[in-house]
Amino acid sequence: MNGALDTKALLRLMAWLSPAFPIGGFAWSGGLERAVADGLVANARDLEDWLSTVLRRGALWNDAVLFSEAWRQAEDRKTIGEVAALGLALAGSSERFSETLSLGKAFVTAASAWPHPVFERLPADVPFPVAVGAIAASHEVPCVPALAAFLHAAVSQAVSAGIRLSVAGQAEGVAIVAALEAVIDDLSQRAASTGLGDLGGATVQAEIASLRHETQHSRLFRS
Template sequence: MSDATELSALLRLMAWLSPAFPIGSFAYSGGLERAVHDGLVRDASDLQAWLSAVVDHGALWNDCVLLGEAHRAARDALGLAACAELAEALAGSRERHQETMLLGEAFLTAASAWPKVTAAISTAVAYPVAVGATASVHGIGCEQAVAAYLHAFVSQGVSAAIRLGVCGQKDGVAVIAAMERLVAGTAERAACSTLDDLGSATIQADIVSLRHETQRVRLFRS
């Protein structure tokens, strides 16, 4: 890959996974709001532990595996459809299903400014599938796409935690910095993964996602 191509790939990832990209990710906390409500996440240290567990052993790991599968299947209509169906089926709660599907649909709509997007997907799919396939048809490496996806998740988690009063901006940035090695290592691992590597063990995170559905006062949609 030439320097110019690498720069284009970087610019696209920065655009697509920026907090400013109009997909509405700021409206979701992935269950973090309920975890804060229940006293499971009280400070920056708890936040880092929570985010690390979800990335390493939870729903975000599965997202990374699915992103990698979509990246490989981007030009295989049947393979991509199967990956999209599996990704939707793996959503562990109503809110998580809503989150991943609405973010995926919004991502494809916003990313249609880049014409190659329509060459990969023509229907609404889960968010990691949309990102993986779109990155692939633009010649962006799987590891780089996963790393950017994970960084966006961590950044959004920190932003949500700040709004929930868990920590301030300084401590939030420190969490992002502390998780850099985990994000890089997970991206490297996910780039070599297959669907056989799907699986999660963050039961508490799954429970709070379900409990959030009945939370009467909330800032976030998940």
């Protein structure tokens, strides 16, 4: 599970989790846009605190658990289907549901450039972390580095959203990514050995922000 990355695995991770990979991640903010509108995130320090909390106790923690379970169950069609259904059911709002489903489907479509039987085992409706976890496992990418790359990409995308929402500048954004490196490392190590019983969260404000975004009229993002 903690195996070293070979060059092929590294190259695939770099491709799959690059901002240029065509999954449309730039269109989503996971409720951050509403948090900014409501004054919950007003500056770079707030953005770092917000992301750290979502990583440790919110949607990104659950995504990490789902990713790890999908990685372990990638060869079991029935179980991976159940994990996918659970991941969609855990979405706290219609926009969060649309976000994880849209990214998951787009990831499967784009990653099919690397042919593998795993694509036949994945259900048509698959949330983003389940898609990435199962495909990474099937291509023999070790769980911990794959999960770390997944979380790093999620944080980087959120920081990019924060910059577009004018709560942080480019230099501050880079500093946030650097500051959260240790959190991502620790979370990846812990989540890789979790099970579905470890799902859960305590980020009520983030969930409310995601719900409130559904009625926001002026917006840059779809969630």
